[in-house]
Amino acid sequence: MKVSSFLRVLAVFGLALSPGLGLAEWNLNFKPTNTILGHDIEMLHNWIMWIILGISIVVFGAMFYSILKHRKALGHKASHFHENTTVEIIWTIVPVVILIGMAIPATKVLLAARDTSAPDITIKATGYQWKWGYDYLDEGVKFYSSLSTPRDQINGLAEKGETYLLEVDRPVVVPVGKKVRILTTANDVIHSWFVPGLSVKQDAIPGFIRDTWFKAEETGTFRGQCTELCGKEHGFMPIVVEVVTEEEYKTWVAAQLAESGAPSFDANKTYTVAELVSAGEQVYNTNCVACHQPGGVGMPPTFPAIKGGKIATGPIGDHIDIILNGSKKNPMMAAWGSQLTDMDIAAVITYQRSGINDLGEAIQPGDVATARGI
Amino acid sequence: MEAVHDHDHHQPAGLMRYVTTTNHKDIGSMYLWFSFVMFLMGGVMALVIRAELFQPGLQVVQPEFFNQMTTLHGLIMVFGAIMPAFVGFANWQIPMMIGAPDMAFPRMNNWSFWLLPPAGILLAGSLLAPGGAGGVGWTLYAPLTVQQGMGMDMMIFSIHILGMSSIMGSINIVTTILNLRAPGMTMMKMPLFVWTWLITAYLLIAAMPVLAGAVTMTLTDRHFGTHFFNAAGGGDPVMYQHIFWFFGHPEVYIIAIPAFGVISEVIPTFSRKPLFGYASMVYATASIAILSFLVWAHHMYTVGMPVEAQLYYMFATMLIAVPTGVKVFNWIATMWKGSMSFETPMLFAQGFLFLFTIGGFTGLVLALTPVDIQLHDGYYVVAHFHYVMVAGALFAAFAGVYYWLPKWIGRMYDERLGKIHFWLSIIFFNVTFFVQHFLGLAGMPRRIPDYALQFADWNMVSSIGAFGFGFSQIFFLYILLKAIKSGEKAPEKPWDGATTLEWTHLPTPAPYHSFETPPNLKD
Known part of the structure; x- marks a missing residue:
């Protein structure tokens, strides 16, 4: 069976069994990103992949040419050369030059990625086993954000929704086009705050504060997950960021403050x-x-x-x-x-x-x- | 065997022969069988993982058991399967390849092997402890390790014992190579397999105590009130990662370098042409070993190091591509204008060369800090290191077994079945792991028992591949047993291109005691 038809059979087999039939994506590359930095990272990755393609053609070309032509079965007689200093020097120097061509753009992107200065908004994200706590340092908004996917969906007792495992009760809300600095820390073990669509990932380490930043170019909802093994529910503490317009953001902040100002219960009341x-x-x-x-x-x-x-x-x-x-x-x-x-x-x-x-x-x-x- | 050597047999028969043996060949065989048992055990755990990941949702196991499986799979494969397998090769081959009668310290050799079964039992037995094994990943990151039950302590002691075994084995290997070479076998005439093991043994002696220190600190943090990794007590969880990876990165090369050695024997033999650039191979291996101690924090790009440190680790890591590239170019130049034939060992060597190079390419992608931050702790990393560990180290071990089996047992394996084993392995390997690159790029984290629906398609493909790969290795067991039981008698020199001492100076199968008087290799 040819490889392509083999894959097609696999695909059909897979689709037949897959519960998320319409949602299967057969994704091959980075998820579309919504930040300029994310585009730079994507460009860097593409540049490296082109270099790798070039090297592959040369290296695997030589390898397979040799495999096909220099065979005993074809009566090829072995030469006996086993040293050539010039060649050795060339294939040490050439990779160094190629590596420099990779290191320069990588350095530029890295320096930009780590520049967390002058943020418009600063949010502290605290990892807990197993949810995230958010603290808008200037606005004074504070809340916890937990997985909202019902257990029945996880255990196969109900049909899985479109945003299965990537949905929370209270998302992070940020305005579009503003530099948002995320401070990460944790309460118990190490977690990691990762949102692929915004191209950010930063470990959250108990007892220490680290930072990262993003600036979303367009409004929308971006979903990510904890990416550092943090115990049994590690796979069940997603992150949802809603990027909204400036006005919507202000309304949201006001609503949050009003809600937290008025406690939803009466401390002196006797409940049944x-x-x-x-x-x-x-x-x-x-x-x-x-x-x-x-x-x-x-x-x-x-x-x-x-x-x-x-x-x-x-x-x-x-x-x-x-x-x-x-x-x-x-x-x-x-x-x-x-x-x-x-x-x-x-x-x-x-x-x-x-x-x-x-x-x-x-x-x-x-x-x-x-x-x-x- | 008895016909060749009917004198000097004071050893007990049966099981006690193996308990008391000091013979490098017996010990080598025990290492290889032990590692194969552990390989199958770690493989079953991998299949539990892939079965759970076949579809979204929790079907087969619960999350905490899933975490225990990923942890034990990693530890068993690294410390129980791959490392002992190459020590087995070292035991069998080093004395025969340098013209020595045995290892330098035969009794210590027995002790280093017999430490392994208790360590393996502690490791696997931790599953039966109350609360199960530690579900912390093979990297054992603090402070998650502090929360675990008694299984964690069993794993820590198991690592201590495995470390002792490795260090003793390494001292033995270094002493053997430096002191027991036959007259005329100068350092720069040693087969490359011997060179790679000399370098690996030094890596082990330098790296294993560091791991022992890291897990001991974890142990005292757990039980004796220390705060090495607890910020509230003045410690630092990230310090654990620095110590672990100072061991962990050399460990990668502890696994890879002996594999380079096997490949450097197999490719010249089946190309019927001497190894190209022998001296540069030795220097490249040594530079990789030294560089391996200088790049550890590239496993930690997301912990929040200063950007200057990230730049240093990025540049240093990229530098490893240079000596690694030299090795790949040398292997291809060895094949170039050779007279190649493709028996099973050569097929696995070619599979190694192709897939290890791909693993090297993805390593280059991961070396770049900004790209790595996106891929860190995701499936791209899982794919990358399985290309290096499975298609790299494991394929090299398969090549070595098929290559030396006739010398060890005096019988041939079934060539047709060997080739089928190769094709099954390489196809299912790629079905399993190539697609994991896509999952990683799409943002799927590793070590999760359940995933969003967008990852469903490739996970299903990967699981199908994993089961195929697993069953191909049962087939390998069948090929081995068939060869041992009823394989054709091996000719004196089944590989006409072989040039090392075990093929040129010893009968097939190798006698129980070889080179009791050293061969004279002075020209």
Whole structure:
């Protein structure tokens, strides 16, 4: 069978099985980029590929000519030369010259890529296991951004959507044509902030701040992923950047500030168990379900069960403590005190105790505030 | 074998023969079989990975088990399969190629092999520990390693043991080469395979302790309250990466350089023409080895180094292309105007030459910092290093096995089956890994168990290729067993172009004790 027809058979076979039939892309090169720097990187890559093509033709040409012509089966007699200093010098010098021709444009692009000075907007991106936190340093907007693809799609119980695994509950919003500087850091292990359409990738390292930048040329939605192995949900912490017009951006910032100014819950109110359980279920599905699993069955021993679990059925003080401050024994259990509001924590604890388990208890936001010691 | 040597057999029979043996040939065979078992084990893990990646969604395994598979696949293939395989070649071939009776330290040789099975059991057994093996990638980056369960500690101890074995093996190889050469076998007359192993052994002695240090620091960070890699305690997670890659980059050449050595024996033999530019091959190998210690941070272009450091690592990395290019040109010049024939060893050598050069090209693309930042930790990198490790090191090992098998066992393999093995391997290899370049360019990160729908097509192709490649290696096992059991008796010199001592001065199969009196090679 010829190679081309073999590939065609493979392709047909693949398409027949592929669930994303219409979405299969057979992509061969870089994704289209939306920044000038990205275009420069693409041009650099193309330039290198042309050089490589040239070298390949010469090197593989000589190799295959020799394979075809200098065969014993054709009666070719072996020569006995085995040294030639001139040739050796030539094929040392020529590659050096070619390499210089690659290094010069690469240096130019690199210097531009690393110039993070004079940004219009600075956003701090913090990697968590397993979501991103964003902090607009000048505007004061702050939020967390988690995967919004339902678990059922991942487990094959529902049809996968078009943006499967590349969708979040709250995207990063930036204005078009502005230099956006991204500061990266992390809360637990190393993550990496990667958006191919904007040609940026920067590791997020706990305890250190690094930076990168981009300037989007057109509006649109750009999707990327964490690219540094950060534990079991590494494949499930996407990044979505929405590039909008300047006016839309201003409206968005104002809306965010208004929302964060007015808390969505009343700290002094006494909520019913049912209210807390339903609010808590949402918090659980965004933050806890990856490890503790739907229904709280867990994955012992690393991720203990909540259903019938020692903490979720034990003294309430210990339960609030482990969620606020994390576990001292198990490094996988993070401290959620800084990421969740009192209401979220009260709700998720109530959900765990009275939804997953059936203790029938309601924990109020005020109880959490007391435990925080404020 | 008994007919050739009926004296001086004080060794026990059966299994105890292998436990107590100090014979370089027995030990070489054990190394090769051990590495083949580990190769199959690592291969099964690769197929678990590719089965999960066959389609988007989670079908076969859960994410944490997937991470354990990628981690163990990497560690087992690097430390359990490829490295011991080439030590096996070194054991069999170095004494025969320099006219020595055995390795310089035969008892230490036994010890360096027998450290491997416990290390392999610890490594694979970590899967059975509570919480499973470490799911951290073969690079074992801190601080993710600190979060893992007991399996991580088993992996760390396994690496310690493997490191000890490698260092002892290397000391043995260096001493053997420097002290046990036959009269007249001057350094610049040594076969290139011997030269490449001399250089590799020095690399191992320099690099393995660094890895041992890195994993020991991880161990104390995990259990003894140190903060080497914990910023909150004054440490630095990136320091781990610097230490790891100071070992890790030379490691790449620890794997590649002995492969260069095998290829430099096979190509002249089947071209019936001496190796072109012997001296420049030696110098190029040595320069690659030295440069390999100066480029480690090109694995870390995205950690946020100063731009000056990135420029230095980019230029230094590109420089490696020069000696590597010299080697490729020398091999082609060796073939040029030769009288070539294409038995299985030569086919694998040609496959090596073609695909390793492609791996070199993608290495050049990745050397360029701005391009690498886009491709870093993605499938382009996965494709690149599999071209170097599989089509490079593994194909060279296949070439070596087919080339020396008649000398080792006195029987021929089935030439037709060998050729089929080659064609299956090279086709399925490319189906598996060539398409991964496209996935990397499109932005697919490595080490993810599930992916967006845009990556579905090439992943499916790659998985099909991987299963094909895996089954081709079961076929290789069949070819080997068939040759050992019922292969045709090998002629004294099956390869008419061979010029090294094991072919010119020893009978086939090689006697259990060879060169008890050294051959005199003085002209």
